[in-house]
Amino acid sequence: MxxxxxxxxxxxxxxxxxxxxxxxxxxxxIRDLNxxxxxxxxxxxxxxxxxxxxxxxxLVNRLLLPSSGExxxxxxxxxxxxxxxxxxxxGYVIQEGGLFPHFTVERNVALVPELEKWEEDRTRARVRxxxxxxxxxxxxxxHRYPHELSGGQRQRVGxxxxxxxxxxxxxLDEPFGALDPLTRAALQQEFAELSLRxxxxxxxxxxxxxxxxxxxxxxxxxxxxxxxxxxxxxxFLKSDEPYAQAYLETLRVTERERxxxxxxxx
Amino acid sequence: MSDAWEFFRSNWAxxxxxxxxxxxxxxxxxxxxxxxxxxxxxxxxxxxxLRGPVLGLANIMQTVPSLALFGLLIPIPFIGGIGRSTAIIxxxxxxxxxxxxxxxxxxxxxxxxxxxxxxxxxxxxxxxxRQVELPLAMSVIxxxxxxxxxxxxxxxxxxxxxxxxGLGEYIFRGLRQFDNRLLLAGAVPSALxxxxxxxxxxxxxxxxxxxxxxxxxxxxxxxxxxxxxxxPLALGLALVVYGAWRxxxxxxxxxxxxxxERVRVGSKDFTESVLLGEIVAQMLEARxxxxxxxxxxxxxxxxxxxxxxxxxxxxxxxxxxxxxxFKHEPITDPGAVYAEVQHEYAAKFNIETSPPLGYSNxxxxxxxxxxxxxxxxxxxxxxxxxAPRWRAxxxxxxxxxxxxxxxxxxxxxxxFREPPREMDLSLTYRALASNQVDLIAGNSxxxxxxxLDLFQLEDDRRYFPPYExxxxxxxxxxxxxxxxxxxxxxxxxxxxxxxMRRLNYEVDGKRRDRKEVAREWIExxxxxxx
Numbered sequence: 052m053x054x055x056x057x058x059x060x061x062x063x064x065x066x067x068x069x070x071x072x073x074x075x076x077x078x079x080x081i082r083d084l085n086x087x088x089x090x091x092x093x094x095x096x097x098x099x100x101x102x103x104x105x106x107x108x109x110l111v112n113r114l115l116l117p118s119s120g121e122x123x124x125x126x127x128x129x130x131x132x133x134x135x136x137x138x139x140x141x142g143y144v145i146q147e148g149g150l151f152p153h154f155t156v157e158r159n160v161a162l163v164p165e166l167e168k169w170e171e172d173r174t175r176a177r178v179r180x181x182x183x184x185x186x187x188x189x190x191x192x193x194h195r196y197p198h199e200l201s202g203g204q205r206q207r208v209g210x211x212x213x214x215x216x217x218x219x220x221x222x223l224d225e226p227f228g229a230l231d232p233l234t235r236a237a238l239q240q241e242f243a244e245l246s247l248r249x250x251x252x253x254x255x256x257x258x259x260x261x262x263x264x265x266x267x268x269x270x271x272x273x274x275x276x277x278x279x280x281x282x283x284x285x286x287f288l289k290s291d292e293p294y295a296q297a298y299l300e301t302l303r304v305t306e307r308e309r310x311x312x313x314x315x316x317x
Numbered sequence: 318m319s320d321a322w323e324f325f326r327s328n329w330a331x332x333x334x335x336x337x338x339x340x341x342x343x344x345x346x347x348x349x350x351x352x353x354x355x356x357x358x359x360x361x362x363x364x365x366x367l368r369g370p371v372l373g374l375a376n377i378m379q380t381v382p383s384l385a386l387f388g389l390l391i392p393i394p395f396i397g398g399i400g401r402s403t404a405i406i407x408x409x410x411x412x413x414x415x416x417x418x419x420x421x422x423x424x425x426x427x428x429x430x431x432x433x434x435x436x437x438x439x440x441x442x443x444x445x446x447r448q449v450e451l452p453l454a455m456s457v458i459x460x461x462x463x464x465x466x467x468x469x470x471x472x473x474x475x476x477x478x479x480x481x482x483g484l485g486e487y488i489f490r491g492l493r494q495f496d497n498r499l500l501l502a503g504a505v506p507s508a509l510x511x512x513x514x515x516x517x518x519x520x521x522x523x524x525x526x527x528x529x530x531x532x533x534x535x536x537x538x539x540x541x542x543x544x545x546x547x548x549p550l551a552l553g554l555a556l557v558v559y560g561a562w563r564x565x566x567x568x569x570x571x572x573x574x575x576x577x578e579r580v581r582v583g584s585k586d587f588t589e590s591v592l593l594g595e596i597v598a599q600m601l602e603a604r605x606x607x608x609x610x611x612x613x614x615x616x617x618x619x620x621x622x623x624x625x626x627x628x629x630x631x632x633x634x635x636x637x638x639x640x641x642x643f644k645h646e647p648i649t650d651p652g653a654v655y656a657e658v659q660h661e662y663a664a665k666f667n668i669e670t671s672p673p674l675g676y677s678n679x680x681x682x683x684x685x686x687x688x689x690x691x692x693x694x695x696x697x698x699x700x701x702x703x704a705p706r707w708r709a710x711x712x713x714x715x716x717x718x719x720x721x722x723x724x725x726x727x728x729x730x731x732x733f734r735e736p737p738r739e740m741d742l743s744l745t746y747r748a749l750a751s752n753q754v755d756l757i758a759g760n761s762x763x764x765x766x767x768x769l770d771l772f773q774l775e776d777d778r779r780y781f782p783p784y785e786x787x788x789x790x791x792x793x794x795x796x797x798x799x800x801x802x803x804x805x806x807x808x809x810x811x812x813x814x815x816x817m818r819r820l821n822y823e824v825d826g827k828r829r830d831r832k833e834v835a836r837e838w839i840e841x842x843x844x845x846x847x
Contacts, residue, residue, distance in 0.1 A: 112437055114433070114436060114437060134439075135439045135440075135441055136439070137439075138436070138437055138438065138439030139438070139439035141437075141439075143434070143437035143438065145430055145433065145434060145437075146430075147428075147430045148430075148434075149428075149430040149431055149433060149434025149435075149437075150431075150434070151431060151434075151435070151448075151449060151453075152428075152431065152453065152527045153452050153453055153527045153530070162438055162440075163438055163439065166438070166439060166440060166444065196527070196530045198527070198530075212438075222437075
């Protein structure tokens with residue numbers, strides 16, 4: 052509350068954040084991270100496994116607390132937020148969806164509204180609305196269990212659940228990572244359209260450059276717990292940062308290899 | 318088999334009482350085990366460092382043999398003693414491990430992404446436990462409860478040894494009395510009960526198996542779920558209420574009515590002792606005394622129960638007390654043994670020894686009647702000659718006591734073809750009759766001696782001390798209940814060896830009801846008048 056106007060503008064701000072696993076202070080996962088996520092933007096954290104991008108995400112909804120420095124959400128340090136309150140107003144989607152296998156689709160989506168003690172009618176209407184928003188027919192899907200859904204459908208439910216209590220901030224941790232390429236592409240496209248409509252602040256973790264370029268308003272490239280490049284997609288494509296170049300190279304390598312493969316097939 | 322069916326038909330009311338006692342023991346024990354085990358299990362998932370020690374302790378407790386555990390609990394004040402409380406504590410100890418272990422396994426088995434999602438959605442610890450972890454672990458926890466229940470139904474059989482009642486009474490009695498009908502009356506309901514519990518809890522378990530859920534089953538599942546919970550719950554409640562209403566027939570022993578005097582009559586765990594206990598009980602009842610029967614106490618439970626005030630009197634044999642309780646070397650003069658025993662009971666335990674009942678139940682060295690006739694065996698010395706070709710079987714009691722096997726074999730220079738087999742006393746009769754062994758040590762008043770055509774060899778070297786039957790009674794009870802004194806006086810010298818053997822035979826041989834046999838004797842011996 053006592054922060055500068057500059058910090059108030061940012062939805063999420065990392066200020067000199069270091070995080071190390073308790074007992075491993077000599078090998079921090081995040082090193083002196085500074086980052087501002089503006090309201091309404093989709094910031095993609097891009098990097099290889101183990102670079103600290105998931106940890107960065109978990110610092111936002113206080114699944115983890117920084118070892119030093121501060122993470123500000125709406126101008127207030129996460130350590131000063133009530134963890135439960137902070138999490139309920141922050142949507143969170145993870146790779147396997149993390150749906151509750153003993154709840155129907157309807158109850159999964161209704162989880163946070165029910166925790167927040169919404170009226171039953173309001174919750175039910177919200178669940179219908181969200182299921183339609185993520186492209187699932189409520190009549191068909193509301194009473195199914197997660198194990199009765201395909202991977203793509205589960206991921207849609209995961210997104211619906213994260214949106215249920217109308218959070219202004221969404222955290223997504225490789226939400227489409229476990230899907231087959233076709234479903235994945237379709238969902239990426241849908242999500243891109245969805246996020247344009249919803250005007251939420253989104254922090255999106257991926258190791259897939261295509262996904263980052265498609266969804267991000269800005270891309271933060273991470274390596275060994277640090278952000279080494281922070282650029283718009285256009286800027287990223289033009290960057291001469293060697294690590295970014297290496298990433299871009301993966302796209303071209305795929306192109307180049309296609310020819311001999313086709314040739315061999317004939 | 319038709320014999321057994323007939324027995325079931327004519328004794329169903331009594332069997333039901335035992336089934337109810339058994340159910341009650343199991344239900345109460347399992348309920349307590351679940352109420353303790355699930356929270357402890359949850360705690361162990363939160364505090365990793367406690368997991369090893371607590372599970373290890375529960376593991377060790379479960380490896381203590383049940384009979385030993387019951388024995389260990391007897392002398393412990395407040396929680397121990399004879400009767401249901403001891404039994405329930407032991408049963409809970411046995412049931413705890415599977416409940417705790419499966420709670421831990423079930424909760425730790427919840428998918429970490431589900432748990433992470435629950436935290437990230439802003440659920441509190443309590444909400445995560447109640448809405449996510451417990452429901453998802455439920456089928457594993459129920460497996461633990463099912464295993465615990467089946468174990469408990471089995472172990473509860475042993476509870477009869479500490480006077481807690483239940484179906485074990487039939488099984489112990491059946492073993493002692495050589496009566497398959499009693500064995501079946503105990504084993505069949507207990508097995509059915511275990512099968513039913515296994516099946517019903519198995520069904521419940523499947524209901525909680527998340528992978529089996531189908532969208533279409535929503536309504537029906539909820540109804541079935543409710544039923545699956547409601548039926549056992551209602552049954553259990555009904556039983557508990559019924560048990561409470563029936564009063565403290567087997568409660569822990571607080572006097573339930575202030576107006577009538579109450580005496581707790583005990584007995585050891587064989588027919589003759591129970592018959593004597595029953596005779597004392599009925600004679601007391603005839604004098605308007607309320608009697609609580611604590612029969613069939615195994616080992617030296619009867620002695621412990623008497624000295625600790627959990628029973629007021631029980632039948633004993635002077636030789637047994639002389640050697641076993643007071644640790645004297647065996648001597649052969651009955652009068653000297655009686656005098657010494659009477660003195661020591663009074664001095665050490667404030668316990669009164671009744672006048673001798675009139676017979677003694679000595680160790681009887683028994684062989685098959687046809688062997689005795691064929692080999693012309695009259696005395697133990699005669700048998701010592703052929704013994705190297707024979708096998709012997711003895712009860713645990715005879716093998717271990719001071720006046721038992723070791724001294725006996727030394728006195729007669731006995732050697733057998735192989736070391737004697739140690740088994741339950743009642744089984745030795747069966748083993749002898751069915752040629753499994755050739756010589757056993759039974760009791761001289763045993764009804765089975767005539768029933769199975771066995772022959773008692775004469776103790777020609779007078780090795781065995783005299784075992785005159787007496788009733789031991791607490792002096793404080795005798796002061797409080799004059800009728801007890803009166804009954805003990807009436808029984809003085811009232812029962813001859815032949816009488817006792819016949820009474821035993823009525824029960825063991827003819828398989829008649831013990832209460833009925835006792836009642837007949839009281840009437841015949843004109844004990845019923847004041």
